[in-house]
Amino acid sequence: MADSRVSRTPDGSGSASPAPAVTRAAAVLEALASSATGRLTLSDLARELGIPKSSTSNLLLALEEARLINRQGAEFTLGRKLVELGAAYLSRLDEVQEFYRFCEQAPTLSGETVRIAMLDGTNVIYLARYEGHPAVRLTSNIGDKMPVSLCAVGKALIARLHDHDVAEMFPDDAQLPVLTPKSLRTGAELKAQLAVIREQGYAFEDEESTTGVVCLAVSVPTRGAHGPSLGLSVTALKATYSEEQGALMVKELKELARSLGNPMG
Amino acid sequence: MADSRVSRTPDGSGSASPAPAVTRAAAVLEALASSATGRLTLSDLARELGIPKSSTSNLLLALEEARLINRQGAEFTLGRKLVELGAAYLSRLDEVQEFYRFCEQAPTLSGETVRIAMLDGTNVIYLARYEGHPAVRLTSNIGDKMPVSLCAVGKALIARLHDHDVAEMFPDDAQLPVLTPKSLRTGAELKAQLAVIREQGYAFEDEESTTGVVCLAVSVPTRGAHGPSLGLSVTALKATYSEEQGALMVKELKELARSLGNPMG
DNA sequence: GGTTAGTGTTCAACTGACTGAACAGCTCCG
DNA sequence: CGGAGCTGTTCAGTCAGTTGAACACTAACC
Structure with a gap:
């Protein structure tokens, strides 16, 4: 619930991520996982993570293509692929x-x-x-x-x-x-x-x-x-x-x- | 184990991903999930996915930071965060x-x-x-x-x-x-x-x-x-x-x- | 109806992520 | 020892992903 912005250059604490898009995508997944209902819109995510809407749109498109998230109308939820990946982790x-x-x-x-x-x-x-x-x-x-x-x-x-x-x-x-x-x-x-x-x-x-x-x-x-x-x-x-x-x-x-x-x- | 390259411009079948880094990161996770031992090195992944080593290195750094993968010496495995995310999907x-x-x-x-x-x-x-x-x-x-x-x-x-x-x-x-x-x-x-x-x-x-x-x-x-x-x-x-x-x-x-x-x- | 607040989408300019060759470290083997 | 084969890392140039303002749309509200 704390402010958890994921900007390009956070501040000075740590160096910027070597692949910001990936870091941001991970933040999207976490935001969905920790949200109360598990359903967030593009605007919700953009606001919460401090990412421009247009960029968020691109991230969501890529995540959806990878089945890591689902889109239901205007709302996004976590995707089934995560179950597979989680299971793969445990089976190893x-x-x-x-x-x-x-x-x-x-x-x-x-x-x-x-x-x-x-x-x-x-x-x-x-x-x-x-x-x-x-x-x-x-x-x-x-x-x-x-x-x-x-x-x-x-x-x-x-x-x-x-x-x-x-x-x-x-x-x-x-x-x-x-x-x-x-x-x-x-x-x-x-x-x-x-x-x-x-x-x-x-x-x-x-x-x-x-x-x-x-x-x-x-x-x-x-x-x-x-x-x-x-x-x-x-x-x-x-x-x-x-x-x-x-x-x-x-x-x-x-x-x-x-x-x-x-x-x- | 078919050839599953994830290049910038796949061929002509589909348009390029709006966030290639994310698509590639997802491919990394899938490669790890479907590999026999669940352990791959940077070079393994770069070869299998057709991504330059330097780019792969950046992806892995970002994925590791997000706990989506673990690094053990030279080998990478899926990360515990995936269990969390999978569970979050199921709980919803x-x-x-x-x-x-x-x-x-x-x-x-x-x-x-x-x-x-x-x-x-x-x-x-x-x-x-x-x-x-x-x-x-x-x-x-x-x-x-x-x-x-x-x-x-x-x-x-x-x-x-x-x-x-x-x-x-x-x-x-x-x-x-x-x-x-x-x-x-x-x-x-x-x-x-x-x-x-x-x-x-x-x-x-x-x-x-x-x-x-x-x-x-x-x-x-x-x-x-x-x-x-x-x-x-x-x-x-x-x-x-x-x-x-x-x-x-x-x-x-x-x-x-x-x-x-x-x-x- | 018109206004407001919200949604997601578009697009060209620009900035920063990606590239690939060169590097450095390692183990193996003759 | 020295070279071959492997590892992952570095770095400057360039190409493409990111950006934010403007757009189009729907829903709610006087």
Whole structure:
């Protein structure tokens, strides 16, 4: 919602893009993705991104030709090709395939709702979901984002970062997004939890994103030099959750994390 | 793997793109998505797309900045942002949300493996999957593509098209892709089936893509002027499949299709 | 009806992105 | 060692994509 102009020469912070048209096209896609209804007109986009209408028209024509967006009368929406490309990305992440295989034959996890997620700035993106048990139906879908401070996976993932990186993302007095009365409020609160997480080797979320729901999560040791940071989580109903069950799930999550982190599954 | 050059002035067939850089960037993404390993170097891409290396370098820089691709040393892969964008596309398709809701409370379908798919040229793209029953675990994932001639949804979807459109996509002597001994071989065979599908109102697939597996599918009446063509399918094991069960599933599929086609769910 | 505010489209001038050859770094192999 | 073959990067000239004002259109409003 902040002003997100994409002008030719932004200011002086960074050098101009080596292919402005591409950068601008990406901005168009993001604007469509983050808009409330997912439908914007040419003028909407031109205004929001600070691009001349005539240029925007050209961008949209090219994007439409590539099926990256659809035009419905005067309104533009994201295109189906994005589903293909997103799927292609996921299918190349061997970790996702391994994740499904492991969940299916794990004694405890096979009956639970398990997810694999990735760190993206101060958010977590869910990459895949295994649903062994229809008791907990998640409303969140693959590709959805969630602030790190609100979920166990998020906390598990940033617990792996260096302190000064965390401090940069979350100053002590930072106001964190709040979803339930138990949500963490400040960067300081978050940092206090990280110490515990590092010690016990897993993260716990106690109704911090949804009342009545608890989560356990571990992080996956990054395989390869520049692979993404992956995390695993199990979701359970607080009403039926027990410590013994939790211990079992953590044990299997750690096992899965180890196998994902190991290049030779 | 046909030659897919993206030059400034393709030939004479179509006018040049109004934003070539964007068209080329899209071609880069597609090349990465359809490559065997998903990893290509700058030179690979420049060669495959017929773009000068220096230009390709600029494109890749811009794409990387937008997180649409990742660079790992000399190799480029698709970027995580694509997962986000793909998810944003799906989350805006009200049909997908409605699909999940319906499957969960349908008497028969709630225990089956149901999918919703979309027509894309001569392929079908799977948009969402409901798994009520772990008996049939599909290897295919959301976003995967499948030739229309090989699956029930595909046949159900093109049965809705006009004859001359089908004839254009599949000439009588067209060689269709083959996965099992029962796969359809020619455009003529496909067209013969369409007549049956139109009459009975649903499509049947008898081990044409996977031996031991059968599929039932119906198409969704397109809501709105320019909405995508959606189709629904149930997958079952041939060994346990019965006609009565099939009749029940078709009944519920049609119900779901009607509710999806109706703007006021 | 006329006015206003909105839409998207057109077009020629001009500025900046694209080009391609030359460069620099790397691994391999005789 | 030295050359061949590969990588990606640099840079100045030029050609084409971008620009913004003017246009055409529809819808809403006195």
